[in-house]
Amino acid sequence: MSNQTTTQRPVETEGVGLHTAVKSHLRLVPAPADTGIVFRRVDLDNFEIEAHVRNVARVSYATSLMKKGVLLSTTEHLLAALYSCGVDNVYVEIDALELPILDGSSLPFIEMLERAGLRRLRKRRRFLKVTKPLEFSEGDRHIGIYPADEFHVRCFVEYDHPAVGAQEVEVRVGRESFSRMLAPARTFGFVRDFDWMRRMGLIRGGSLS
DSSP states (O other): OOEEEEESSOEEEEEEOTTTOOEEEEEEEEOOTTOOEEEEEGGGTTEEEEOSGGGEEEOSSSOEEEETTEEEBOOHHHHHHHHHTTOOBEEEEESSSBOOOTTSSSHHHHHHHHHHOEEEEEEEOOOOOOOSOEEEEETTEEEEEOOOSSOEEEEEEEOSSTTTOEEEEEEEOSHHHIIIIITTOOOOOOGGGHHHHHHTTOOTTOOOO
16 A cells, blocks of 8 residues: 555553553544654643654563653554554554553454554655665574565574474564464463562563463
8 A cells, every 4th residue: 555544433442551550541543644653641631752763762571662751661562553554644542651451462453453444545655665684683682674575574482481482483464464363472471580570560460360
């Protein structure tokens, strides 16, 4: 699709934040062309935080955005759903500092976007084009981005645990493949890490149930 898009109608949900245990209400609202994805903290006079790399605060256990000291945490599941469904412009209204974790996956956000519908706008879509390989490594973690005509992902993980072990997936990512293969994948953790993460102020909204 060469034109920009937004949602057709507002949709909303609510739930508890994984790390803060704070209940929040989230609403997706259509936005005009060239708006981008903009979070609005309605509990702070509609303070706006754009989903832009310049506002990325940290990505340890959650992708957090921050602007002028105002924080918004655990945005990754919603952002993945918006991108994969081709939504260019939307206001995300939220009344707390963390998005609800819902069932721990992107699937509830995909279902929200199905209810919202997609509306094509008149403005042409703008995008970044990868023109040369980029590769980064830190410890045993590696990522590479390479020029291509489509969004194609290959991912390999290996955990020293019988429930996970080594897993690999290779897929052309679009709305259908993301919704079917990737969106239902849920956040997981290991019991051995619970106490340490709680001491770090994390996963206060999670439980063994």
